[in-house]
Amino acid sequence: MIGIFIALLSGALMSVQGVFNTGVTKSTSMWVSNSWVQFSALIICLVTWFFTDRKSFAGILQVEPKYMLFGGVIGALITYTVIKSMAALGPAQAVMLIVVSQLIVAYIIEVFGIFGVDKQPFEWRRLLGMAVCIGGIILFKWE
Structure with a gap:
């Protein structure tokens, strides 16, 4: 917690x-x-x-x-x-993109075990979660 x-x-x-x-x-x-x-x-x-x-x-x-x-x-x-x-x-859009970028790069680092990080198995649900985040950005930006 x-x-x-x-x-x-x-x-x-x-x-x-x-x-x-x-x-x-x-x-x-x-x-x-x-x-x-x-x-x-x-x-x-x-x-x-x-x-x-x-x-x-x-x-x-x-x-x-x-x-x-x-x-x-x-x-x-x-x-x-x-x-x-x-x-x-602006702060909101910039932070959303920054966070999604962090999420994607962190997941790539985990899946491939880059920089000495313990390698984790690929999971489709995590990829789906990232897609939902990207969808949220599109929805947030939609005019």
Whole structure:
């Protein structure tokens, strides 16, 4: 149950963050806004680290495979694409497309066992669920 609550909170925070970041971009620029987002996240992470686990940063050198360290690069690209999509489509439509894209890519990763994720069997009902989500977007956009 806690996992469901955390996932719902994550989705809500992502939507609010996207609106905030788009607003900051209106007063600055894309890359100033993106830099601020990443910098402020770094500060929060360092402060939280200081008051919680204080494990050595040297552990980062032990990460295998090394491509896993590109999460921050992907984070910057996520911030960029969320800002651009929200500015172009509005928050509701942008988030719907973002979530469906996340769902499809996550399912592909699971089914094929990409990036070291445990491989899961293909299930038609999950594909049908994604189709229903896509149908919902079409219905939402229908004028």
